[in-house]
Amino acid sequence: MTHYQALFDYLILAQQQPWALQLQQIIETNLADNAHGKMGEWQQALNALPVVTASDVDLKNQVEIGKADDLTPEQHAQFLQQLIHFHPWRKGPYRLFGIDIDTEWRSDWKWQRLLPHIQPLSGRRVLDVGGGNGYHGWRMQGEGAELVIGIDPTLVFVMQYQIMQRYIQSDKHFVIPTGIESLPENLVFFDTVFSMGVLYHRRSPLDHLYDLRACLRPGGELVLETLVIDGDSGDTLMPENRYAKMRNVWFLPSIPTMILWLQRCGFKDVRCVDIDITSLDEQRRTDWMTFESLADFLDPNDTTKTIEGYPAPKRAIFLAIAP
Numbered sequence: 001m002t003h004y005q006a007l008f009d010y011l012i013l014a015q016q017q018p019w020a021l022q023l024q025q026i027i028e029t030n031l032a033d034n035a036h037g038k039m040g041e042w043q044q045a046l047n048a049l050p051v052v053t054a055s056d057v058d059l060k061n062q063v064e065i066g067k068a069d070d071l072t073p074e075q076h077a078q079f080l081q082q083l084i085h086f087h088p089w090r091k092g093p094y095r096l097f098g099i100d101i102d103t104e105w106r107s108d109w110k111w112q113r114l115l116p117h118i119q120p121l122s123g124r125r126v127l128d129v130g131g132g133n134g135y136h137g138w139r140m141q142g143e144g145a146e147l148v149i150g151i152d153p154t155l156v157f158v159m160q161y162q163i164m165q166r167y168i169q170s171d172k173h174f175v176i177p178t179g180i181e182s183l184p185e186n187l188v189f190f191d192t193v194f195s196m197g198v199l200y201h202r203r204s205p206l207d208h209l210y211d212l213r214a215c216l217r218p219g220g221e222l223v224l225e226t227l228v229i230d231g232d233s234g235d236t237l238m239p240e241n242r243y244a245k246m247r248n249v250w251f252l253p254s255i256p257t258m259i260l261w262l263q264r265c266g267f268k269d270v271r272c273v274d275i276d277i278t279s280l281d282e283q284r285r286t287d288w289m290t291f292e293s294l295a296d297f298l299d300p301n302d303t304t305k306t307i308e309g310y311p312a313p314k315r316a317i318f319l320a321i322a323p
Contacts, residue, residue: 234260
C-alpha cells in the first residue's frame with residue numbers, strides 16, 4: 001500500500017479527495033490476503049526478492065531495470081526462482097537485472113506503431129484502461145507523462161507491476177486492481193486515455209466509448225486499439241460462440257464502423273492511424289507464458305482464419321478527441 005501513497009497525495013492536491021479515498025478502499029480490498037487463492041504465494045515471493053538498488057532504469061527505449069552486475073550469482077538465482085511464481089507474463093518484454101522476461105506479447109512493437117501518431121505525453125495525465133502489468137504505462141512515463149494510472153482487475157498482473165515498482169520506486173505510475181466501472185462518473189480528469197485490447201471484450205462497446213470519453217478533459221485524446229474486420233460502414237462481426245478460442249469476444253467492427261461509433265459517441269477528429277495483422281512473432285508461447293497462444297488459436301491449415309473459421313486477428317489503432 002505504501003507506494004500508492006504518492007498517488008493519493010497527488011489526487012488530493014488535484015482536488016480529487018473523494019476519488020483518492022475510493023481508490024484507497026479498492027486497493028485495500030482487492031489486494032487483501034484473501035482476495036485471491038495465490039495472494040499468499042505472491043506476497044511471499046515478492047518479499048523474497050533481493051533487496052538491491054538498480055544501477056540504472058531505462059523507460060524511454062525499453063523497460064530495463066538494473067544490470068546483471070547489480071546482483072550476486074546467488075541473488076540472480078533467487079530472483080529467477082521468485083519471478084516464476086508470477087506466471088503468466090503476458091505484456092512486455094522486461095529486462096530486469098540482466099534477466100530477460102520474454103513475455104507472450106511483444107508489446108514494444110505496438111508501442112512503436114502508435115507512438116509517432118499520438119500527442120506528446122510530456123506533462124500529461126494518462127489513464128491506461130486494461131493496462132495489464134503496466135508495461136505500456138512505464139513507456140508512457142518514459143515519454144514524460146506527469147501521471148499514469150493503469151487499471152486492470154487481473155491480480156497477477158498487478159503483482160507483476162509491484163515487482164517493477166519495487167525497484168523503480170516511481171511516484172508517477174500506478175496500476176490499480178480494478179476496472180473502468182469503478183471510476184467516478186464524469187471524471188473529466190485525464191489528458192490522454194488509452195484503451196488497447198479491451199473494446200471487443202465489452203458486451204456494450206458504445207457504453208465503453210462513453211465511459212472513456214467521461215474520463216477525458218475537453219480536448220483530451222483517446223488512443224484506442226481493437227480487433228477489426230474488413231468491410232464497409234455498418235459491418236460488424238459478432239462471433240456465434242468463440243473467437244480465437246475466446247468466449248468473451250463480442251463485437252469486431254470494420255474500420256468505417258469503428259470510426260462511426262466514435263463519432264456517434266461525440267468524439268471529434270476521428271482517424272485510424274495503423275492497421276496490423278497480428279503475427280506469430282508478436283504473440284506467442286514462451287518460457288514465461290506457457291499456456292496456449294496465437295498459434296493455437298488459428299486454423300493450422302490456413303493461418304488467415306481462426307480455428308473457428310473467422311478472419312484471423314487484425315488490429316487497428318484509432319485516435320479521437322474528446323469534445
